[in-house]
Amino acid sequence: MNITLNVWRQPDQKSQGQFQSYPATGISPDMSFLEMLDAVNTMLVKKGEEPIAFDHDCREGICGSCGMVINGRPHGPERGVATCQLYMRHFKEGDTITLEPWRANAFPVLKDLVVDRTSFDRIIQAGGYVSVDTGGVPDANCIPIPKVKAEEAMDAAACIGCGACVAACKNSSAMLFVSAKVSQLALLPQGDAERKQRVERMIAQMDKEGFGGCTNTLACEAECPKKIPVTHIARLNREFLRAKLT
Amino acid sequence: MELNSKIPEGPIEKKWDNHRFAMKLVNPANKRKYHIIVVGTGLAGASAAASLAELGYQVTSLCYHESPRRAHSIAAQGGINAPKNYKNDGDSVWRLFYDTVKGGDFRAREANVYRLAQVSGSIIDQCVAQGVPFAREYGGLLDNRSFGGAQVSRTFYARGQTGQQLLLGAYSALERQISKGTVKFYDRREMLDLVVIDGQTRGIIARNLRDGSIEAYIADAVILATGGYGNVFYLSTNAKASNATAIWRAHKRGALFGNPCYTQIHPTCIPVASDYQSKLTLMSESLRNDGRIWVPKKVGDKRNPREIPEEERDYYLERRYPSFGNLVPRDVASRNAKAVCDEGRGVGETGLAVYLDFADAIKRNSKAWVEEKYGNLFDMYHEITNENAYETPMRIFPAVHYTMGGLWVDYNLMTTIPGLYVLGEANFSDHGANRLGASALMQGLADGYFVIPYTIGDYLASSKFQQITSDHPSFSDAKRDVEQANEKLVSIRGNKTVDEFHKELGKILWDYCGMGRNADGLKKALEMIPKLRDEFWKNLRVPGSSKSMNPELEKAGRVADYMELAELICADALHREESCGGHFREEYQTEEGEAKRNDEKFSYVAAWQFNGVGQPETLHKESLTFEYVKQAQRSYK
Ligand SMILES: Cc1cc2nc3c(=O)[nH]c(=O)nc-3n(C[C@H](O)[C@H](O)[C@H](O)COP(=O)(O)OP(=O)(O)OC[C@H]3O[C@@H](n4cnc5c(N)ncnc54)[C@H](O)[C@@H]3O)c2cc1C
Ligand code: SF4
Ligand code: FES
Numbered sequence: 001m002n003i004t005l006n007v008w009r010q011p012d013q014k015s016q017g018q019f020q021s022y023p024a025t026g027i028s029p030d031m032s033f034l035e036m037l038d039a040v041n042t043m044l045v046k047k048g049e050e051p052i053a054f055d056h057d058c059r060e061g062i063c064g065s066c067g068m069v070i071n072g073r074p075h076g077p078e079r080g081v082a083t084c085q086l087y088m089r090h091f092k093e094g095d096t097i098t099l100e101p102w103r104a105n106a107f108p109v110l111k112d113l114v115v116d117r118t119s120f121d122r123i124i125q126a127g128g129y130v131s132v133d134t135g136g137v138p139d140a141n142c143i144p145i146p147k148v149k150a151e152e153a154m155d156a157a158a159c160i161g162c163g164a165c166v167a168a169c170k171n172s173s174a175m176l177f178v179s180a181k182v183s184q185l186a187l188l189p190q191g192d193a194e195r196k197q198r199v200e201r202m203i204a205q206m207d208k209e210g211f212g213g214c215t216n217t218l219a220c221e222a223e224c225p226k227k228i229p230v231t232h233i234a235r236l237n238r239e240f241l242r243a244k245l246t
Numbered sequence: 247m248e249l250n251s252k253i254p255e256g257p258i259e260k261k262w263d264n265h266r267f268a269m270k271l272v273n274p275a276n277k278r279k280y281h282i283i284v285v286g287t288g289l290a291g292a293s294a295a296a297s298l299a300e301l302g303y304q305v306t307s308l309c310y311h312e313s314p315r316r317a318h319s320i321a322a323q324g325g326i327n328a329p330k331n332y333k334n335d336g337d338s339v340w341r342l343f344y345d346t347v348k349g350g351d352f353r354a355r356e357a358n359v360y361r362l363a364q365v366s367g368s369i370i371d372q373c374v375a376q377g378v379p380f381a382r383e384y385g386g387l388l389d390n391r392s393f394g395g396a397q398v399s400r401t402f403y404a405r406g407q408t409g410q411q412l413l414l415g416a417y418s419a420l421e422r423q424i425s426k427g428t429v430k431f432y433d434r435r436e437m438l439d440l441v442v443i444d445g446q447t448r449g450i451i452a453r454n455l456r457d458g459s460i461e462a463y464i465a466d467a468v469i470l471a472t473g474g475y476g477n478v479f480y481l482s483t484n485a486k487a488s489n490a491t492a493i494w495r496a497h498k499r500g501a502l503f504g505n506p507c508y509t510q511i512h513p514t515c516i517p518v519a520s521d522y523q524s525k526l527t528l529m530s531e532s533l534r535n536d537g538r539i540w541v542p543k544k545v546g547d548k549r550n551p552r553e554i555p556e557e558e559r560d561y562y563l564e565r566r567y568p569s570f571g572n573l574v575p576r577d578v579a580s581r582n583a584k585a586v587c588d589e590g591r592g593v594g595e596t597g598l599a600v601y602l603d604f605a606d607a608i609k610r611n612s613k614a615w616v617e618e619k620y621g622n623l624f625d626m627y628h629e630i631t632n633e634n635a636y637e638t639p640m641r642i643f644p645a646v647h648y649t650m651g652g653l654w655v656d657y658n659l660m661t662t663i664p665g666l667y668v669l670g671e672a673n674f675s676d677h678g679a680n681r682l683g684a685s686a687l688m689q690g691l692a693d694g695y696f697v698i699p700y701t702i703g704d705y706l707a708s709s710k711f712q713q714i715t716s717d718h719p720s721f722s723d724a725k726r727d728v729e730q731a732n733e734k735l736v737s738i739r740g741n742k743t744v745d746e747f748h749k750e751l752g753k754i755l756w757d758y759c760g761m762g763r764n765a766d767g768l769k770k771a772l773e774m775i776p777k778l779r780d781e782f783w784k785n786l787r788v789p790g791s792s793k794s795m796n797p798e799l800e801k802a803g804r805v806a807d808y809m810e811l812a813e814l815i816c817a818d819a820l821h822r823e824e825s826c827g828g829h830f831r832e833e834y835q836t837e838e839g840e841a842k843r844n845d846e847k848f849s850y851v852a853a854w855q856f857n858g859v860g861q862p863e864t865l866h867k868e869s870l871t872f873e874y875v876k877q878a879q880r881s882y883k
Contacts, residue, residue: 012457012794012795028520028522030632031522034524035522035524038524039522042743042745042746044789045743045787045788045798046743046787048787050789050790050796051798053797055312057316057318057485057487058318058320058321058485059486059524059527060321060626062320062321062407062409062410063316063317063318063321063485064313064316065311065312081629085629087630087632089632110795111794114795117312118313120313121313121314121424124418124421125421125422128418128421129376129377129421129422130375130376131422132419133300134296134297134300134419134695134696135368135372135696137371137375140373140388141330144382144386144387145382145386147382150380153377153379154381154405157404157410157411160410161313188379190376191377
């Protein structure tokens with residue numbers, strides 16, 4: 001099939017960007033979205049033009065590298081998939097597809113569709129861990145953890161740190177991302193000792209990075225490729241309150 | 247050059263303990279005087295960087311990703327082994343050791359494998375303490391499953407996302423050290439050269455991928471934890487950016503390359519659909535616990551699989567290997583899939599696929615049961631192929647997955663260049679000629695958490711280091727060379743893209759050095775590769791500048807290295823006139839078509855020394871002795 005791409009091109013962080021239009025011809029519905037972009041890039045390279053820069057690596061929805069706003073929606077029209085898991089069969093002949101980078105103050109654009117999400121790492125640095133050094137820990141089966149709790153912790157831990165939640169949110173809030181980590185560790189006995197500092201520090205860092213507040217629009221949950229539910233935000237709020245009260 | 251593997255004295259159970267006692271220690275107050283660079287933040291790199299910083303060393307960590315958490319390890323699905331024997335099914339350190347040596351087809355160093363088995367239990371403890379949400383039973387204790395090449399259940403897992411959860415554990419330990427200032431982390435940096443001064447490793451040259459600037463990093467020791475090179479084949483299950491550049495450039499600086507031809511071709515991947523395919527997707531080996539592999543008995547049977555009656559199906563693994571059945575090791579499963587497809591019994595449009603069928607598991611248990619265990623894999627399969635595997639069997643085919651070969655290291659994980667260490671998939675150790683499932687995660691974390699923190703101290707404490715700065719000619723020369731090489735790539739201005747060259751190279755390797763290899767084919771490949779390499783340097787097109795973010799240039803540098811590495815892979819495969827594990831030389835097989843080793847001639851590690859591009863490399867041999875596991879023909883019957 002033949003489609004038209006309308007792509008945000010920006011040479012570097014300092015320059016102004018603009019939309020540019022490119023034809024994508026001879027696209028097979030069984031191509032992945034990124035394979036379609038590969039094809040367009042091959043055409044551009046052959047013409048001696050710079051290909052469209054986008055982050056990607058695993059191409060199976062787990063590394064969290066890829067991510068672009070496709071026709072206004074982070075990771076595109078399908079629910080529960082990252083951009084790399086999207087297939088062209090979800091588009092039709094003659095479509096015009098608009099591609100933009102994540103837009104958020106805390107995610108500056110580095111080039112075209114590539115943004116800098118290191119603010120997420122700094123939030124983790126603020127407390128997204130259990131303070132244990134290597135060695136000297138108890139046997140793994142020492143502390144039983146009820147299956148239901150372990151599963152819920154795993155649901156939260158499934159976050160791939162892609163930033164779609166931020167891109168989807170009109171306030172550019174990182175609450176879903178932060179809540180996923182806080183929730184995972186709050187559900188496990190291993191995370192208990194540092195519960196209070198963890199939530200306080202991570203939230204403080206989130207504010208410092210320039211992410212906005214949460215006004216419960218639920219846009220994040222709708223666009224999250226791992227379907228992380230907003231119930232984790234509720235738990236985060238409880239954790240935060242509890243930390244403030246104790 | 248004399249290869250000294252530095253295997254400690256004593257009985258195998260005591261070697262590691264004896265060695266830990268014999269090694270020199272760095273006094274706690276002195277540790278902060280030493281500076282260590284860790285390249286790579288996958289399981290091996292992140293665990294090493296965090297653990298070394300905890301000990302008090304000054305650590306610099308870098309990777310080409312935006313965040314340490316994006317390393318390829320994140321994609322591992324199935325699980326991680328440890329002989330905890332929580333299942334009471336007869337597992338032990340000894341059994342894991344035995345399975346791994348046998349699984350590797352007697353081409354690994356016994357002492358290393360034993361140590362790996364010994365420390366693996368601590369890995370699970372460590373990960374649980376970090377908050378890794380492993381799968382659990384209703385009683386709250388940890389659950390296990392089985393993987394190929396083993397008859398016990400020793401694989402720990404976190405749904406189909408084990409690598410992700412283990413990496414996030416190691417990443418959180420690393421981020422904790424970064425926040426304390428004990429690790430300095432640099433994102434989007436690609437190491438492009440190693441700096442060796444007076445025979446000692448003293449640093450690296452890296453490109454800042456954000457702006458193209460070339461930077462020098464100085465240290466007292468360098469650790470490469472840069473992953474495998476399966477992408478030399480173009481199509482593989484590896485992440486797109488996984489590459490050989492760090493180890494290849496270290497090889498060119500003098501580090502020997504061990505067993506480059508040992509490649510693992512994983513039996514259960516989604517088949518290639520067409521030539522725009524950019525990568526292959528693995529369907530976790532855990533599926534072989536409950537899925538049954540078959541093809542039609544008749545050649546060219548194109549009926550819908552559900553219409554093929556039971557008696558007209560050939561469950562060829564169950565038939566040929568009754569005791570291991572669908573859980574034979576990967577090399578055996580892949581080779582058998584190739585064999586039935588070669589006979590014309592392959593399925594799907596291309597005929598290059600076999601069925602992996604869950605109908606019996608669904609009948610025996612329920613669809614819900616299968617869904618709980620493998621739901622995410624079925625979803626992934628559906629997303630890619632648009633087929634519902636609950637109703638029709640999955641189609642699978644082998645794909646390049648893992649490289650057992652890598653830089654040669656001694657028992658301390660040090661290469662032939664003093665002060666250069668290699669961990670994880672990037673080294674050649676532990677897996678011999680074939681890796682068992684769920685053992686790479688184990689090895690990466692063993693190397694990083696429990697081996698390197700001890701062995702590196704011995705080197706630092708017993709070496710003298712000159713004070714140097716980045717003005718040192720070795721640094722400035724290396725920097726200039728790297729700049730010139732990048733400039734060269736953007737200035738060729740030819741007609742072919744990096745991917746076009748890469749695909750051509752991959753096809754040569756897949757055709758002549760893939761699942762089946764023979765002397766004629768390998769010789770042909772050895773003629774084709776240098777020609778392609780010449781064309782690459784004349785006809786490549788890389789738009790943009792070397793002094794800005796330029797993903798096309800990044801790919802070009804990696805493919806330039808593959809053009810050299812591919813030649814070594816084929817030369818190694820040609821010289822090894824035997825079949826072992828993943829290296830199947832068609833001329834050397836038993837009557838039943840199994841791999842036939844030649845222990846008299848080839849019971850050694852082939853460690854190659856670089857002599858210049860296009861020049862034959864010099865072979866050094868580390869002979870392997872098997873004192874504890876008797877060398878025998880592997881049998882999974
Ligand atoms: C799809 C898939 C599933 C798998 N499932 C399993 C499983 O279930 N169980 C199992 O045991 N194994 C599994 N494996 C294998 C296992 O995941 C890998 O072998 C292992 O994760 C490799 O870890 P590593 O730390 O050595 O390297 P990697 O995770 O590959 O990390 C490499 C790191 O090095 C960096 N790097 C590389 N080169 C440079 C450079 N030049 N400059 C700067 N940085 C550089 C990268 O940025 C990255 O941080 C699987 C592999 C695949 C492909
Ligand atoms: S919560 Fe979801 S959308 Fe947000 S970073 Fe995690 S995976 Fe991405
Ligand atoms: S490329 Fe890894 S999540 Fe999309």
